[in-house]
Amino acid sequence: MTTQLTLIQIDNYGPWTVTPEPRREMDLQTLQSRLFADIAQFVGSRGGYVFFSRFDNMIAVTNGIGRAGHKSLQESVRNRYPVTVSLGIGTAETPAAALDAATEQIQAAGSAQDKSRTEVLAGEPLDGDADATTHMAHFDVNDATGKYTDQLNEFDSFIHIERSYASLMEYMREAHGALSFFVGGDNIIAVCPELPTNAYQDAIDHVEDDVGVELKVGVGRGATAHDAGYDAKHALEDCRYEGTAVEFEYPQAATGDD
Amino acid sequence: MTTQLTLIQIDNYGPWTVTPEPRREMDLQTLQSRLFADIAQFVGSRGGYVFFSRFDNMIAVTNGIGRAGHKSLQESVRNRYPVTVSLGIGTAETPAAALDAATEQIQAAGSAQDKSRTEVLAGEPLDGDADATTHMAHFDVNDATGKYTDQLNEFDSFIHIERSYASLMEYMREAHGALSFFVGGDNIIAVCPELPTNAYQDAIDHVEDDVGVELKVGVGRGATAHDAGYDAKHALEDCRYEGTAVEFEYPQAATGDD
Amino acid sequence: MTTQLTLIQIDNYGPWTVTPEPRREMDLQTLQSRLFADIAQFVGSRGGYVFFSRFDNMIAVTNGIGRAGHKSLQESVRNRYPVTVSLGIGTAETPAAALDAATEQIQAAGSAQDKSRTEVLAGEPLDGDADATTHMAHFDVNDATGKYTDQLNEFDSFIHIERSYASLMEYMREAHGALSFFVGGDNIIAVCPELPTNAYQDAIDHVEDDVGVELKVGVGRGATAHDAGYDAKHALEDCRYEGTAVEFEYPQAATGDD
Amino acid sequence: MTTQLTLIQIDNYGPWTVTPEPRREMDLQTLQSRLFADIAQFVGSRGGYVFFSRFDNMIAVTNGIGRAGHKSLQESVRNRYPVTVSLGIGTAETPAAALDAATEQIQAAGSAQDKSRTEVLAGEPLDGDADATTHMAHFDVNDATGKYTDQLNEFDSFIHIERSYASLMEYMREAHGALSFFVGGDNIIAVCPELPTNAYQDAIDHVEDDVGVELKVGVGRGATAHDAGYDAKHALEDCRYEGTAVEFEYPQAATGDD
Ligand SMILES: Nc1nc2c(ncn2[C@@H]2O[C@H](COP(=O)(O)OP(=O)(O)OP(=O)(O)O)[C@@H](O)[C@H]2O)c(=O)[nH]1
Ligand SMILES: Nc1nc2c(ncn2[C@@H]2O[C@H](COP(=O)(O)OP(=O)(O)OP(=O)(O)O)[C@@H](O)[C@H]2O)c(=O)[nH]1
Ligand SMILES: Nc1nc2c(ncn2[C@@H]2O[C@H](COP(=O)(O)OP(=O)(O)OP(=O)(O)O)[C@@H](O)[C@H]2O)c(=O)[nH]1
Ligand SMILES: Nc1nc2c(ncn2[C@@H]2O[C@H](COP(=O)(O)OP(=O)(O)OP(=O)(O)O)[C@@H](O)[C@H]2O)c(=O)[nH]1
Ligand SMILES: [Ca+2]
C-alpha cells in the first residue's frame, strides 16, 4: 500500500506578485484559481486529485501519473501562464511521509523564492507494477444547511466550518499522518493510511468535543485517488441513508461496521 | 462610511453535486474555482473584491455595483454554467452588519436547498451619492518562505498558516465585526470598519500569543474595495521596507503611527 | 451615428509562438481561445461585442467603453497571461473607416512584430455625449441542420458555411463598408452602417447566386453593440416565425418591410 | 497508415441558444471558446489535436484515445457546462473517409436538433496495435506581418487570410481528402494522407494563382497528431531558414526535396 504525492509550487511567486508594482488582487485570485482548475482537470482526467491548499503550493495525489505526465503539465503551464511551476514527487506508506519526500525534492533544489530555481522536476514516481493503494475519507457536516447556512450570516457559518476543518486537519495529521483538505461547502477530503472504523469515529468525536460541529465520513480505497474518492462519496451517501457516522465502501476486517 | 456586501450563493448546490450520482470531485473543484475566477473578473473589473470563502457561498465587497450589474452577473452565470446563483445585497456601517443584511435577504426567500428558490436578487445597493468608504487590511506572515515553505513539508507549513488564519478571523470578527479571508500563500485580507493602529497591533499580538505566527499588516481605505485594497498592499510594502508591523496608507489621527 | 471599434493585437506574438522552440499547438489554441473568452466577458459585460477574427488580432465594438476601461483590460491581460496586448481605438460613420483609424493607431506605434512595441493604447474613444448608434445584422443559414449537419460529413457541412461566409464578408465590405464575422454554427454577425431592407436582400441574393447557400437576417440598432445585436436576434426570430428573409427590430422608413 | 477522427457535436445547441429568450452573444462566445479550450487541453495532453471549425461541431484527431477517454470527456463536459456533447469516432486511410464514418455514427443516432438524442458515444477507436500514422501539414503565409498586418486595416488583412484559407481548404479536400483548419494568425493546419512534395507545391501554387496569397508548408508524420504536428512546425521553421516553400521533417521517397 503506497501513495504517490506531488507538491506543485509556483516558482518565485511572492516577488512576482509585487513586481514592478503590487498586482490587482482580483487578477491574482483569478490566476490562482484558474491554475488550480487547470491542474484539477489535468490530474483529474488521469485519476488523480489535487487540493488547492495555499494555491501557491498545491498538493496532488498522483498514483499512476509518471514523469512524462508531470513534464507535460509543466510545459502546459509555462505555455499559458505568466508563471512556472516546480514539481516534487514522493512515495511512502503514509501520506505525510510521501509529502515529506516530495517537499524535500523541491527544497533541495533551492528556495521557493530563488530566482534561478525554475521548473524543478524531481523525485521518482511509483513504477507501474507497484501496489499503489490510496485511502480517501470524505467528511461532511451534518445538516450544514439547516444549522448554519439558512440560520447565520454567511461569515458565521463559515467560522463553524473553518473551526471543524482546523480541528480535524490537526487531529488527523497528528494521530495518523493523514492530510485533510477543505474542498468547499462543508466538505473535507482526507488522504489517509489504512485505518479502522474506530479511528474515524474517534476523529469525529474529537471534532465534536473540540468545536461542537458534527461530522460524518465515508471511506473508500482504490488504485487511484478518484477510485478511492468516488467510493468514499458513495459511502457518504450510505451514511445519509442509514443515518450513520462512518461508512466504508469496502469490506472491513474484524472492526468493520458494514 | 458604509460598506456594501453581496452574498453569492449557488442555488441548491448540495443536491446537484450528488444527482443522479455523486459527481467527480475534480470536476466540482474545477466548476467552483472557475466560477469564482469569473466572478473575480466581473467584480474586480468594477472595483470590487470577492472572496471564495466556502465556494458555494462567496462574499463580495460591491460598492459601486448596482442592481443592473448584479443582474447581469446572474445572467452570465446562467448562460455558461450548469448552476445558477442567488445574490443578497446588504449595506451597513460594519462589514458584519452588512453581511447580516445580505444573508437575511437570501434566507428570507427560502432555503439554500430549496428546489424552487432560484436566482434571488434582493437587497438595496447604496445609491450613487452615498458616502461609501471601505477599509481593507492586508495581513501577511513574516518570512513565511524562510520559516515554513523552505523548511517544513508543505502540509505542515499549511497548518501554521491555517492556524494563524483561524485565530485572526475569529478575533477580528469578535472584536470589530471585521471579515477576514485567506487569499492564498500567507495572505489574509480583512474587510474592516475604521480602526486605529493599536487595534491592528492587538490583533497581531493576539495571533502571535495564540498560535505563534508573526504577522504584519498594511491598511488602506477608499471608495471601492480595490482602491482600499491596493492602498493596503502599498502599506504592506512599507512594512517590508521599514521593518514595521502596522502601516496605514492614509494619514492617521492622534493614534496613527505614520 | 458613430461606431467605436477597438483593434486588439497580441504584441510580438509570432516570434513568441516559436521561442525558444515551437510551442505545442493545443496550448496555443487554449491560450488564444481563453484570451478571447476573457475579452468577450470583459467587453460583453460593458455592452460591447468582440470577434475572434484571427485570434492574434481581434476586433471589438466598444461604444461606451472609455480609456480607463481599455487600460484596465490591458492590465488584466498582463497579470494573467504570458503575452500582452496593444489596443487601437477608432471612431467613424462606417465600421470600415472606424477600423482604419483604429488599425493606424497601432501601426503608427510600430510593427506587430516589433519587440519593443508593447501595450500601445492609442486613439480617442467617443465622448460621453456623442450620438453613438450601432447597427448589427445577424445572418443565419436556413435549415442548416436539415440540409448540412444531418446530411454531410462535418467538414463538408463546414465548407458550405465557410463559402457563405467568404462570399458575404467580401460583399458587405465592398458594398457597404460593413464588417462581417463568423461566430460559430451557421451564424454571421455584421457590424453595419445604416442600410435599407433591399441592401440586406441584395446581400442574401448575392450569396445564394454565388455559392448556393440560403441566408436570412435580423437587423437591430442601439447605443451599444449588445443592444443592437440583441434586437437583431429578436428580428431573426421574427424571420423564423414569419418565414421571411429580412426583418428589422426597429421601424423602417419608406423602404422598410415590416 | 490509419487516422482516427472524432466528431464532437454539442447536443441540441441551436434551440438552447434561443430558449427561453435569445442568449447574450458574448456569453455564447465565451461558452463556445472555453469548451473548445477545455477539449484542446484534454485531447492535447493525450497527444491529439482538436479544431474549432464551427464550434458547435468540432473535429479532433484522436489516435491513441480509446472509448474510456472519450467517455470521460463527455462526463467532464456534462459536469461543468450547461450543454452536453455527442461523440462519433471514425477510422480510415484518408481523413475525409474517417470523418465520413465519424459523422455517420452520430447522424445514425438522430438529428443534431433532436431533443432526446444526447451524449451519443459511437464508433470504434483503433485498437492498440493498429498502425496509426498521421500526417500533418502546417501552412503559413509568407511575411503576413509585413504585407498585411502592418499595412492594411485589420479586416482587410483578415480578408486575405480568409481567402487563402477558403481556397486551400477546398483544394486539399477535393484533391486529396485532406481536412484543413484555420488555427489563427496566418496559420492553417491540414490533416493529410501521405502525399509527395509536388502535391504540396501544387496546393501552394493553386492558392497563389487563385487568390494571390503566398504560402509555405512544413510536413510531419507521427503516431499521434502532436508528434506529426510538432514535426510539421519544425519543418516550417526549416522553410523559414532555407527560404523554401515545402519541407518535410522525415525522409522523402524519390520525389522528396530534402
Ligand atoms: N466539494 C464538494 N462539495 C460538496 C459535495 N457535496 C456537497 N458539497 C457541498 O456541501 C454543501 C452542503 O451540502 P450537503 O452536505 O448536501 O447539505 P447538508 O445540509 O449538510 O445536508 P446533509 O449533509 O445531508 O446533512 C453544498 O452546498 C456543497 O458546497 C461534494 O461531493 N464535493
Ligand atoms: N493573494 C496574494 N498572495 C500574495 C501576495 N503577495 C504574496 N502573496 C503570497 O504570499 C506568498 C509568500 O510571499 P511573501 O509574503 O512575499 O514571502 P515571505 O517569505 O513571507 O516574505 P516577507 O513577507 O517579505 O517576510 C507567495 O507565494 C504568495 O502566495 C498578494 O498580493 N496577494
Ligand atoms: N453564435 C451563435 N450561434 C448560434 C445562435 N443561434 C444558433 N446558433 C448556431 O447555429 C447552429 C444551427 O442552429 P439553428 O440556426 O437554430 O438551426 P437551423 O437548422 O439552421 O434552423 P433555422 O435557422 O431555424 O432554419 C447551432 O448549432 C448554433 O451553433 C446564436 O444566437 N449565436
Ligand atoms: N496557431 C498558431 N499560430 C501561429 C503559430 N506561429 C505563428 N502563428 C500566428 O501567425 C502570426 C504571424 O506570425 P509569423 O508567421 O511568424 O509572421 P510572418 O510575418 O508571416 O513571418 P514569416 O511567416 O516568417 O514570413 C502570429 O501572430 C500568430 O498568430 C503557430 O505555431 N500556431
Ligand atoms: Ca453536509
Ligand SMILES: [Ca+2]
Ligand atoms: Ca509574507
Ligand SMILES: [Ca+2]
Ligand atoms: Ca440556421
Ligand SMILES: [Ca+2]
Ligand atoms: Ca507567416
